[in-house]
Amino acid sequence: MTTIIIIKSVDQEPTVREVLESVVDGDDTVCFLRLPTVRCLGSLVQAVNPMINYGVDYTINCLPEGYDTADLVEFAIDVDANRICIGISEKTLTGKARIDDLTQSILLHDDISGDVVVGDHAIILEELDYDG
Amino acid sequence: MLRFEFQIRLAGILSHILDVSEQVESIEIDNALPVTDGGVFLFLTVKFDDTVSETDIAGQLPDMDVVNVSQAAVNSQMYYLCVVTELANVSVLSLLTDQQAIPHRIVGEDSQLSVVASVRDWNHLKTVANTIEDEHGSLELIGTTQTESVGFPLGGDKIKQSMSGKLSDAQLEVLEMAYQMGYFKVPQEVTAEEIANELDISRSTLSERLRRVEHNFCALLFGPRQ
Numbered sequence: 001m002t003t004i005i006i007i008k009s010v011d012q013e014p015t016v017r018e019v020l021e022s023v024v025d026g027d028d029t030v031c032f033l034r035l036p037t038v039r040c041l042g043s044l045v046q047a048v049n050p051m052i053n054y055g056v057d058y059t060i061n062c063l064p065e066g067y068d069t070a071d072l073v074e075f076a077i078d079v080d081a082n083r084i085c086i087g088i089s090e091k092t093l094t095g096k097a098r099i100d101d102l103t104q105s106i107l108l109h110d111d112i113s114g115d116v117v118v119g120d121h122a123i124i125l126e127e128l129d130y131d132g
Numbered sequence: 133m134l135r136f137e138f139q140i141r142l143a144g145i146l147s148h149i150l151d152v153s154e155q156v157e158s159i160e161i162d163n164a165l166p167v168t169d170g171g172v173f174l175f176l177t178v179k180f181d182d183t184v185s186e187t188d189i190a191g192q193l194p195d196m197d198v199v200n201v202s203q204a205a206v207n208s209q210m211y212y213l214c215v216v217t218e219l220a221n222v223s224v225l226s227l228l229t230d231q232q233a234i235p236h237r238i239v240g241e242d243s244q245l246s247v248v249a250s251v252r253d254w255n256h257l258k259t260v261a262n263t264i265e266d267e268h269g270s271l272e273l274i275g276t277t278q279t280e281s282v283g284f285p286l287g288g289d290k291i292k293q294s295m296s297g298k299l300s301d302a303q304l305e306v307l308e309m310a311y312q313m314g315y316f317k318v319p320q321e322v323t324a325e326e327i328a329n330e331l332d333i334s335r336s337t338l339s340e341r342l343r344r345v346e347h348n349f350c351a352l353l354f355g356p357r358q
Contacts (some may be wrong), residue, residue, distance in 0.1 A: 094248075096137055096275030104273040107254065108261050116134055116254045118278045125254070 001025060003083040004076060005122075007034040008102070010044045014121040015087035017048060023085065023124055026055040031079055033072075035102075036065045069105040073112050076128065083126040088119075097123055133282065134257055135236070135250045137274040140264060145174065145196075145221040146240035149213075152192050155180045157209075158241040162287045164225055167216060173199070174222060175287075176213040183208050223267055231260045234285050246274070250282055298348045306331060306341040 005019050016032075024030055034041060041060060052058070063071055076084060084106065090098040097118050099107070106112065106125065114128040142150065146159050156178060163175040178189070186201045189211060197216040204210035219226045228235045228249050233256070237248040251257045265271045299307070309331055314321025328338040 092137060092275035094137070094275070096135070096277040098275050099136075099273040107273065108258055110258075113255055113258070116257075116276070116278075118134075118276055123276070 001082045002029045002031065002079050003085060004031045004033050004079070004081045005085045006072075006087070006102070007032055007038050007041060007044065008087055008089070008100075009038060010041065012087040012089075013044060013047045015085065016044065017051065018119050018121045019085045019124070020048060020051045020053070022119065023083065023122075023126075024053070024056060026053060029057040029059070029079070031081070032058065032060045033075065034060065034062050036063055036067065038062075069102075069109050070111075072106065073109060073130070076112065077130050082128055083124055084128065085122045085124050088121050088123060099123075133250050133252060133279050134254070134276055135248065135279045135283070136257060136276040137246065137248045138261070138264075139244045139246050139272045139274055140224065140268040140270070142240050142243050142245045143268065144223055145215070145217050146176075146238075146245065147243075148196075148221075149176075149178065149193065150240055150243075153180075155182055155184060157181045158239055160240075161222065161225065161235075161238040162212070164222065164286070166219070170219050171216055172219045172222065174215050174217055176215065177204070178211045178213050179207075180209045180211070184211075186211070189213070224264065227263050227267055228260065231256075231263055233260045234282050236283055236285060238286070250279060298352065299345060303341050303345050303348075306333075306338055307345050310342065 001024075003019065003024050005016060007016075020030070032041060032045075061075065063075070072084075075081075086103050086106070088097040089100070092098050103123060107116070111131045112125075112128060113131070115126050117124040117126060146161070149159055150156050158179045160177045161174060162177055163173075165173040165175075167173055186203065189201050190198050193215075199214040199216060200212075201214075202212050204212060222238075224245060224247060225235055225238060228247075232252075234250040235247065236250065237246070239246045249260070251260055261271055261273070306327070310316065310322075310327050313327055313330070315324070315327060324338055324342075325335055328335045331338065
């Protein structure tokens, strides 16, 4: 299984922890996919370092400047991702995971579908199917 | 199931009522019942920024088929309004139900319509969102959560409405004061003695009124249906 974790900021340690603890299995591949606005993952990787599972393959990739959702979906198709995990940075007043523009554009994208699981710190799109 | 919240530009009858008077702060659909020829009975909660009379409200909506206007017992700036209108005037409601999504909350405020609805899954969310975007131009997803059950459709204000007339003014006063001062918070932020002093009543009177309120709440929950 291949899991993409979208890194929108280096403050996403809770998201990465939740995904590595509860979502990723021992022989999976994990792609940290950072937005171009995130310059360096050093501190984040250091923070989650104790959770590193040596059976898991980790890669770090970056979306291009001026990316759009199609680039992200294309990357997901290239790596044959089974899951895409997006951090929850905020909750609404009623306790719902706040949906930012990026999350909305993925959720409503025509070429990708599957199941949505809402965790404490991550929205996990799994059982992914790609069209087009 | 997924419960999601989204915003669209205000339209239809809610927009019309908000445009009629600057005093209208918000308007919420509590219930909708179909009538013949594509019409619908709409039960609305309208919140004003000041106290207005029932006659004023009916007078401000001359082109609308207003069936009833009544003031909420718990808030003198809030009114329950029942109108008959075309289903097309509440298009977001009809779009949601046509697509078999469950509407939980539809509130018009600040030129936006905020909607909470439940859908079966991600594909269903996309279908519903696309349908609403086709009709309303654009849609902004605000939040989502997962839920096991369908939940209660519309009418989040039902408890307030059901309590209308069930509590006396004196009981409402102690209940509101106790709530505002943090008596029901955990840990309690105020003692009964302090609330009684604030209201200038004895502690035993406060206690009696609060017990009557509790009794009325329990009667509503566990007593015979009326």
